[in-house]
Amino acid sequence: MIEYRNLRIAILGGGSVGAQVASLLLEHGDELASRAGAGLELIGVAVRDLDAKRTPPLPRELLTTDPASLILGADIVIELMGGIEPARTLLLDAINSGADIITANKALLATHGPELFDAAEQVGAQLYYEAAVGGAIPIIRPLRDSLAGDRVKRILGIVNGTTNYILDLMEREGASLEDALAKATELGYAEADPTADIEGYDAAQKVSILASLAFHTNVPLEAVHREGITAVTMEQVESARKAGFVVKLLAICERLTDAETGEDGVSARVYPALIPVTHPLAAVHGANNAVFIEAEAAGDLMFYGAGAGGLQTASAVLGDLVSAARRHVIGGPGVAESNHANLPVLPISSITTRYQITLKVADRPGVLAAIASLFSEHGVSVEALTQSAGLGAIDPDATATLVIGTHEATEHALAATVAALKSSEVVRAVVSVLRVEGL
Amino acid sequence: MIEYRNLRIAILGGGSVGAQVASLLLEHGDELASRAGAGLELIGVAVRDLDAKRTPPLPRELLTTDPASLILGADIVIELMGGIEPARTLLLDAINSGADIITANKALLATHGPELFDAAEQVGAQLYYEAAVGGAIPIIRPLRDSLAGDRVKRILGIVNGTTNYILDLMEREGASLEDALAKATELGYAEADPTADIEGYDAAQKVSILASLAFHTNVPLEAVHREGITAVTMEQVESARKAGFVVKLLAICERLTDAETGEDGVSARVYPALIPVTHPLAAVHGANNAVFIEAEAAGDLMFYGAGAGGLQTASAVLGDLVSAARRHVIGGPGVAESNHANLPVLPISSITTRYQITLKVADRPGVLAAIASLFSEHGVSVEALTQSAGLGAIDPDATATLVIGTHEATEHALAATVAALKSSEVVRAVVSVLRVEGL
Incomplete structure (x- = not known):
């Protein structure tokens, strides 16, 4: 019997992802411990309503409505509440109490990323967020680690499953935007209020996170040019097909020289665009996501998979948890998020x-x-x-x-x-x- | 001016990858240092012939024909010589002298992986090998880190660019195997002696590495069932297309229950097989590689890119170098390669x-x-x-x-x-x- 040092894990949020993460952690604890080199003790799950029905169900004694107290005793805090507050305040408190942070909260990262990264750097804590972009598809870690010795030139991403499902249905079955959206809502791919998806807000948050990471530059959400898919018509999709293209909602970021001023900088934008049917992104169907990376030495890379879903997001969170636990075992300070390039963020006119x-x-x-x-x-x-x-x-x-x-x-x-x-x-x-x- | 701790880097091998890595390291040293949090000083490149022409050229004073002395002063040794000996002995010596190791040597890992991992574990050294499978495509790190909290069920890989180029040409232009091979040789995709590629030996080495990592089990090269593409005919490719399939040389590993004995275990195999045209792997054309992973929680993932090339492989090596340097800065022991699952390796009859x-x-x-x-x-x-x-x-x-x-x-x-x-x-x-x- 191997004796591991025990790490105390707190989960904030008991929704579909939170319940999955907690359940997998309880079920596969021994296997995860052997991979992490540390025991992983779930000390609690902070929820709003103790009596809400959860899938999978969680042991009642793990639930608490007091997240602030829960994080005080934790080595690693996993935030799956979503939204800006109270998530932001709780994570800052957790960082300042010495915990490492794992979050899937793209809205928070896109709006308060620098504040969180700075706080973490001050105390030598680490922040993991693989689940914030592309569900279970490893994107953050490849960008941060695998391509650390390379230079990213451009990223083209299909990072919103709802809009890809809608455009794919228009393309493959000749459905209208309205009919495709209705079908997406029926199947649970679109929420009751689909604005965040179809107007490109969700994709804009994700490209803000990807651009900041890929170009070592803070790319704030408000600097992302954003157009949704609501103006895309059946005629456009048909005419595109005839010309050898498909219409996709693309999240794009690239390092470029401003077309007008000659200044070097980063552009981040979301809009529906035509891509050639032979492009690997054109084969991304249904609610899947994919991120296509053009790097100086590595050439073209693509990462593909399901972009959402409780179980998929839980997989990404647990991958981060094993990484965080390994780092805890090793000890010492983490590597701060790098903003050393500090390039200007260019407007769409560039x-x-x-x-x-x-x-x-x-x-x-x-x-x-x-x-x-x-x-x-x-x-x-x-x-x-x-x-x-x-x-x-x-x-x-x-x-x-x-x-x-x-x-x-x-x-x-x-x-x-x-x-x-x-x-x-x-x-x-x-x-x-x-x-x-x-x- | 930030002062970094300096790490001493030795490169073994001055071929196309070695020269690229050395050149990028010299050229982008400052940028890499800021990402790694450590200075990266190239102390030498061990070569066989000091006067050989290299692309890109390297400063003469960095070259040495004495690898054994070079590694003694190194914090990190990058092995790009290929082959079993003297690479094996040099790497064991480097590990025992306290260095971390980066290698792209798939033949060595597939045949002597456990020996190297054991040696590294004994002294707390770390072994990185992202470049050994799939060129610049991040595969090792996603399997080891991103999916550490998940369970891999099956991997289907196109991991040999030469054979994919040949089969793709047969599929798309109706070329015969002989003509396609001749074209691959002409374009430099196939070597003068193409046996390692077309008989599946190269793919077998890679699937041995992938299976060992994905299933936390030592899967020796000799346990991999291997069939090459030499028996694939134009008629097969045509008949496959009519039935809605394409022929691909697949490297497959999966966790399964033996069909005859009921025993759980791992199967690893390489053979030409039919896959549906709608499968994401069917869209992998030319000399590209892709690895399709089916995981319990994450669902289906695919990683795609150029599988070979000096510059691409150099990108993977430099990514490993930044990781290794970060770990050096943090200090402490690394995480040993995990063989905890220790599943039996099943024969093809399973x-x-x-x-x-x-x-x-x-x-x-x-x-x-x-x-x-x-x-x-x-x-x-x-x-x-x-x-x-x-x-x-x-x-x-x-x-x-x-x-x-x-x-x-x-x-x-x-x-x-x-x-x-x-x-x-x-x-x-x-x-x-x-x-x-x-x-």
Whole structure:
């Protein structure tokens, strides 16, 4: 019988993830202890309601409604309450009482990350958050450890399962956005209020965390450019497919040189974009998540898996718990979160990308030339143009559809082009403007 | 100016990976130091030939032909020589002199892993080997750390880029195995002697390493069942495509219950198999690698990227170097490689899987019934049967092609079925027998 040093574990939050983590910890305690090199004693689970039904059920004597007292006796505090307060105050107290922290709280990290990392650095505590992005998919640890000797150039992520499920259903079954959302709600992929998912807030929190880590720079949530999927139409999805693309809600961060000022910095943004069907991210179906990393030496890497779910998130939390326990056994200070690069965070106007623009135009001779010169006047180079009907009809009210793919252009030049298109007398409507990524 | 403790780094081997690692270390030393929390001083690179041309070139004063002396002064030894000796002896000496070890040497780990891990455990040294499997793709660290709180059920890996390139070319361009191999050699994906790749020896080494780690059990190389791709034909690839499958050389390890004895254990094997086109591994093209992990709580995960290349492997080595340096700064003993599960390693006869069997049979009435009863006599249940020509011709020499998909069957039952098919008077030839995985 091996005698381990015993570590005292407190869990804050008894929802689906908290109950799973507690249950796995009780069930597989011996196996986890042998991997961690330390005994892992669950000293309590702080909940709001002692009598709430939990799946899996937890022993009543472990439950408490007093998180503040619970954390005082803990070596490692696992925060699974969600939300900003009281999670923030409790974690700061836990750090200051000498505990290591594990959290899955992306909202808290995206808004108060620096405060928590600073507090942890002051006392030599460590903060683990693998479960905050991509459920059980290892993303934080590969970025922090595996790629520590490399330089990340860009990350393209599908980090929100709800919106990927919706766009995938639109793509594969021709469903409308409304129908796909209703189905997602029915299956429990979308919450009663789906705003955080479909408007891109959830993805923005995650890209703020990924960008901060990948570029060693604090990228605050409010610096993330965010567009949701509510404006995506069946027509866009269909037209994308015909052109060899799929529409995905992408969370993107990259190190780049500002297209206008020449300044080096980091861009972080969330928007629906076209990616080629041959791109590995195009094969990410249903509610799955994937993070595609372009690194200087490692080349292209992709990490794929279920992005959410109580059991999946619990797996990530327990992986962090074993890491935290090993560090406790070894002793000594942890490695502080590194912000040494301290790059400026650039606005969306800094990026250059390709665009696909769909227009309804007057169907008469000379229109193509007028539109082409309008693009070139604004410095946007056209790469491909397809039209659904011949331009040259006699009926002055006839309408043709044009799909225009551009070469790389700045957001500024594109916006000016779109404004000019809108006021052009040959353009009846600007149907869709989508960025193209992954080329 | 931050003052770091200085760590002395020795590199054994000045080939393409060694030269890349040394060059990146010299070039990005400050950045790596800030991430590691320690100065990283390259004290030398042991080479066979001081005058060999290296890409990138290295400063002459760093080169030495005396690895034994070099390691004596090192805190961290990076072994990139390959082969068993002198690498094994040098690493044992380095461990015993107190150094931590980083190696990309899969052959050495697959054959002498336990000896090295034991030696490291004795003195509290740590052994890192992320680069040994999957180039820059983080696989070792996710298995060891991220999934430490989970239980791996099965791993399906495409871990050899050369064979994936060949099979992908056969699939996508209808090339023959010979032509695809010639092309792989021309492009530098295959070596002059391609035996290690195409016969599955390289994949077997890697699955031995993965299985040992994932199942906390020593899985020696000689316990890995190994079949290469040399018997894969264009006809098999075509027939697979028609049935909705692709042929991939899979490295598989799983925890299972022996189909015959009821004993729990680990199976590790390498063979060409069919996987459904909808499986994420089917989208792994060219010389890329991917490892698909099925875990109890995390669900399905996949890690994808370039599996080889000097720069990619260097990225993995530098990631390990930063981890090793951080541990040096923290101090204390490392975490020993865990073999606590100590499961028996089961032979190939223990597994059950599905099969696809292609037969040339006599084209006359009654043949289908004879073949169907032959399968059922041996306890193998037929799931699907397609035939290329009508069975019922009058010409006694006419031949039809049958493709038979089975339900799960044991290797033993399948082997008995195939033996019976071969001696049946209605079967002209057993054209192909392939296992089906990923369902």
